[in-house]
Amino acid sequence: MQPRRIAELILTGFKKHYKLFQKITAKAPHAFANKDWHAINDISRLRISYYDDRVNETTQTLKKIQSTDKLNESLWLEVKKVYQHFFMLSSTS
Template structure:
């Protein structure tokens, strides 16, 4: 609920061009997520030794967790949370399909209508810049851009700078916007 409450403030802050509030909202969202991951990690460390990976246990944990994802409105976010917890508990040598979610569990299931939760955009359809423009236009920020095309170019540049080694092509991308 805290996450949703702070997220609900973002459109108003953007419409008022309150960039500090936008920054604060982003920071709080990340902080809330990190706090939940840390709390879960600490609870697991107290409940059981995590010095060595108990492979049988974690295979069963992932199987049960995967079962619950079938009815989760944000299954991919739940998978990311699981991965965050697991990766804080164990060494990277265990980061493979057996113990973490590499591909979305529900990718082959019929889509559940969760547009109120998130919306997916696929740059393969129109290209990266038009997709970003579509995302921006969808949210109706109620604040005009001085130069939207320039802002999109800068956003794409920052995106590639943040992930210089990924070299993803548009057909390899998907944006899920909460």
């Protein structure tokens, strides 16, 4: 798999995480104002679990596409460069 494709998959996973994180976080002020402590607890729990969920999803996607479990260090260094470039572009838009 090409570094660009891997970086795209990782960035897609991050964007999904961020969108879900923002959506659940937006519910917190309403729950707090209504003293809905159960909802606040649920929101906090979900916010914490979302990260692990997205990492696991992205990892599984990459494992399905990438045929080997071996870590190719030079490939991942390239992925990191491409990802950083994508991330910088997406954060400025």
